[in-house]
Amino acid sequence: MSDKHHNSNLHIHLKIMSEEAMTELGACLAKWVRLGSVIYLDGDLGAGKTTLVRGFLRAFGHQGAVKSPTFTLVEPYSLENNIFYNYNELEDVLKPDDNNKHLTQSKAELRADDVKIYHFDLYRLEDPEELEYVGIRDYLDGQSIALIEWPEKGYGVLPGADLIIKITHLNQGREVELLPQSENGRVIVSKLSKDIKTDFLIHDDIK
Numbered sequence: 001m002s003d004k005h006h007n008s009n010l011h012i013h014l015k016i017m018s019e020e021a022m023t024e025l026g027a028c029l030a031k032w033v034r035l036g037s038v039i040y041l042d043g044d045l046g047a048g049k050t051t052l053v054r055g056f057l058r059a060f061g062h063q064g065a066v067k068s069p070t071f072t073l074v075e076p077y078s079l080e081n082n083i084f085y086n087y088n089e090l091e092d093v094l095k096p097d098d099n100n101k102h103l104t105q106s107k108a109e110l111r112a113d114d115v116k117i118y119h120f121d122l123y124r125l126e127d128p129e130e131l132e133y134v135g136i137r138d139y140l141d142g143q144s145i146a147l148i149e150w151p152e153k154g155y156g157v158l159p160g161a162d163l164i165i166k167i168t169h170l171n172q173g174r175e176v177e178l179l180p181q182s183e184n185g186r187v188i189v190s191k192l193s194k195d196i197k198t199d200f201l202i203h204d205d206i207k
């Protein structure tokens, strides 16, 4: 990808020492995610992918359970009772040192019910082609956000990621890498990185 070089300095490397911190990271991501984003969650069984998604959805007001949709492949969530601030169109969102600017400038609020979050778990997908039958293109129409566990199972049919979140087991806790794959992903990670520096739950190893 052409902006790969720029992305390299935004590669963020974290140690997330508990389930709570993992949900907190998910909430941070929810704060800065942009409409139309495709996020891959890369990691073994039990890595904490669903835990992160749970934190993400709770931050958007979801109160029920969040489980991996292992058998249904995808679980849709509506952002009921929430306003999604669409700051995608704001050019100045990229400027440093104005963390909250988008909140005051964003007039482009979307009605919550217009926005859907899709949580995919492709673990049991046998052939990427199956995703066509599921109607993957209808899901990812630019008006939604997709969080995808086991994206490698959908290789060739899944759209590319804006952000890859790679989770690895440590003896204690998890290592989490945030790897932007597009300009969109780069904006998300640059915003997120400012939060992480001040977040007491996620305090380790920013390289």
Ligand SMILES: Nc1ncnc2c1ncn2[C@@H]1O[C@H](COP(=O)(O)OP(=O)(O)O)[C@@H](O)[C@H]1O
Pocket (backbone or CB within 6 Å): 016, 017, 018, 019, 021, 022, 043, 044, 045, 046, 047, 048, 049, 050, 051, 052, 068, 149, 172, 173, 174
């Ligand atoms: N950062 C972390 N440190 C320690 N345990 C964690 C962390 N993140 C998640 N866990 C635990 O790991 C287990 C598996 O998490 P889960 O999100 O279901 O994994 P996955 O969806 O990747 O299979 C859960 O019991 C969860 O509490």
Ligand SMILES: [Mg+2]
Pocket (backbone or CB within 6 Å): 049, 050, 068, 121, 149
């Ligand atoms: Mg899972």
